[in-house]
Amino acid sequence: MGPFLETLVGGLMSGMLYSLIALGFVLIFKASGVFNFAQGAMVLFAALAMARFAEWLPKLTGMDSKVLINVLAFVGALAVMVIVAWLVERLALSRLVNQEGVTLLMATLGIAYLLEGAGQMLFGNDIYKIDIGLPKDPMFLFEQTFEGGILVSKEDLYAALIAAALVAGLSLFFQKTATGRALRAVADDHQAAQSIGIPLSRIWVIVWSVAGIVALVAGMIWGSKLGVQFSLSLVALKALPVVILGGLTSVPGAIVGGLLIGVGEKLSEAYLGPMLGGGIEYWFGYVLVLVVLLVRPQGLFGEKIIDRV
Amino acid sequence: MKTLITCAALAALQLFAASAALAQAKEQFFPLLVYRTGPYSPNGTPWANGKQDYIKLINARDGGINGVKLSFEECETGYATDKGVECYERLKGKGASVFDPQATGITFALTDKVPNDKIPLITLGYGLSASADGGVFAWNFPLMGSYWTAADVLIQHLGKKEGGLDKLKGKKIALVYHDSPFGKEPIPMLEERQKMHGFDLIKIPVTAPGVEQKSAWLQVRQARPDYVLLWGWGVMNSTALKEAQATGYPREKMYGVWWSGAEPDVKDVGEGAKGYNALNLNTSGQSPKVIQDILKYVHEKGQGTGPKDEVGSVLYTRGLVIQALAVEAVRRAQERFGKGKVMTGEQVRWGLENLALDDKKLAALGLTGVIRPISTSCFDHQGSTSVRVHTWDGSKWNFSSDWYQADEQIIKPMVKAAADKYAGEKKLTRRTPQDCQS
């Protein structure tokens, strides 16, 4: 029982971290219909920016308050992501407005390569550190009931809380503010939104900036866990099944999908893995998604696909 | 659009021209296959810098090998096999006489090509373990060790820690490995030792590139092994140590192969990796004479390839050693085939098969204390299996054991059997002693 609970908790935590990245995908798809394959590269770029700013700031200005350095680095990285969002919208998206899904997908892949190359050229490709003070050691619960206790990673717990806070903030943003309403209008129908005067390009810049911020938070947390290096962009591949499972257009779907995929992956690796030789985690998430899609082709919370002939 | 087309045309012409260019006849050309990008670059970069700095040192300090200057060209492979093959095809026509692919995958692909092109491959501490048998693998040189010798030495060390190899019976040893031919190589040797000593071997694969290892380490925690052997490369190593810390597995009980025990793996884990042990084929630090020479003749003249504080790090020194052995092979070949002349691949292969670097020669090269004496032969392409264990104390590596040698009694038959199997599959015949004199 103990190991099962431990794996379950570990899975839930991982799942929250995946949904952090999945949120970026969902946001952009919701508002502009673009499946942003560059999300992984954005996470990497944002994390690199923050890690390097945090490294360069003390050298340039001699500050030594860690909190201040981290906050300034975060703000700096945020500014960088907003600039990236603006550039992407102006140079690429606005000129690809009415293309088919596959073309836009490939364009975002091109943007991903561009960001990866630019990030590594500007910031370097060593392993960099993001230290936001998350505790690295684990904690053990219920040591009396279960032998050895249930392992809960403190770092993952904080990360899950930050993710939850971010989701809550985003939900509030979408529901309560005027910009949020405009975003939802654009997500529903571009042309209708344009016809009532919502400036499409500005909305897209805002959406990509918000996705950039989400990428920054995801990059900060994953970077603090794993170290910031090129392979961080590959974590996005683990978040893809989450996006699809939850449905491409649903923010709560990203969370639920994340939890399900996280738990599914970890439990399968722990119980199914030894029978099959191990290492099944990577594809199990995808196969799970495939099975769910056969039953619900639009994902768990996605919009039903209606074909009109 | 027009400019694009003209650019493309010019570029195509360049490619045609480059491919038809003759090799430089007056300089000994060393192709450097490197990866400075991608998930394995934190470990690949110091390795590449060490190789390049050593070439620059030989040119600056000695004026080349008996007057023959050294030239080099780097080619970025990103650890990908097809790019490695492309780099190989491009650089072999420039007079390349020896290759260090820096990757097991690329080694496999090139092993099939080099017998036709007659260029030796130095795969120091990696590649196919069976290639130590020079009778079958005429062009591969896994100098100073392979994954089987590494696995063997690790078991010897763990046995020593337990107070005798027989005390390993009933103990649990987990192998957390990179799910690729590189990571899977030690398994046959570990299984052989498992049969001999009766310990439990738990194999835990980590999907490449090893960025997410939570499940693997939860499994480790639940299995509660007595020791964990880490067989990773690149980002997988530091992630493994971070996950070990996050799941509370004591780092003192972790032992890495020599590709999992360098500064990039532990630096950003810092105190969290304290107590982690790994094998090391070479020493590290800035005190060996060759490092001092590099600092003096290369870095102080502003010719250093990488940052100065990287000089002397574990992987940097290893790259330097690889290049030094290549240079010594060329020097040895020159002794037989003509001093002051540029050596071909076949001649360098002879040099590699007749390396005899004893303490005196090592001292002359400035490599005292960096590596042990190494002596190869036609049928033994390994030369030496000496290796030590070093431990991270939070800020630097310290040696924590004596020199070990791999147990030839166990390894030799396995190598021969594997080499024979390879020869059977490829329909090769074993080399005869006459073939070695070429």
Next chain:
Amino acid sequence: MLYRENGQFKTTYAADSQILPIRQDRIAMALLLAVAFIVIPMVSSEYLLRAIFIPFLILSLAALGLNVLVGYCGQISLGSGAFMAVGAYVAYNCQARFEGMPLIVSLLAGGLGATVLGVAFGLPSLRIKGLYLAVATLAAQFFVDWACLRLKWVTNDSTSGSVSVANLNLFGVSVESPAARYLLCLAFVVVFALATKNIVRGHIGRSWMAMRDMDVAAAVIGIRPIQAKLSAFAVSSFIIGVAGALWGFVHLGSWEPAAFGINRSFDLLFMVIIGGLGSISGAFFGAAFIVVLPLLLDKLPYWTGLPMDTATASHLALMIFGALIVFFLIKEPHGLARLWATAKEKLRLWPFPH
């Protein structure tokens, strides 16, 4: 002036419905084939053949296969690397386990193995559409990646997990030299390109295109989705499987599963999109773009004369590659094939403006 159809009258139905109805086209194609079969192997250096032409040919074959699926049938597939892997491993097993198996049979068997997998992973396409299908095909990619590493019988119990082939020969003629390998690949490509062109011109191809354009309407007029989609998956994965077998046997010689990873899948999709969806020549343009461009870009920073280390050069190459992809997609979303078609249209009027 040169490219006019004046005087070319068709007197039989066969002549009217041939692939290249304009005589100048036929002459150009004959010239191209002559250059490809005769001139190139004679004048090219080993590097050009081994590192540029052979990968170009094999990848254009794979792109051809993917174009059938993505371009003609509209099903986005991100798992093409897996089909290449299956083709390569099945072909390897045929070659290694059966003594004296002819090379062609092994390669085609690789294609058949990939077909089985393709149809299996194509079944979800009956239910799942669009981007959801794209991610579902990634399941194929990762599953095959894992299976090739874990299942021992796939690699014929190789201890290292890496497999290799050697001593290729075609009915007794050795296929070891670069020229021979090039001609083998070229032969495969020409045969498959011709076959694919004819399939897409026939009723199967039309049913694929109907599925792509509006699958509900197609079902309404009597085109069975299951037949159309699964046949597209089958044909596509057969071609990709043969390409994978060629990639492993002829180009790499010795490979591990990482050689057919997700980057390969993305590369193939790039080739198809940039080359032009739904066009046979598009596969070739795209493959040329993706094979030659990175090599050029790797050299480009050195031509500017600035001293640069390989890492910066690689990053710059990656950035330019990404930028060029976006640029091409903006300028001509229908790919290089459309640019070529437009050029030919203009050529028909040349030198007159209209």
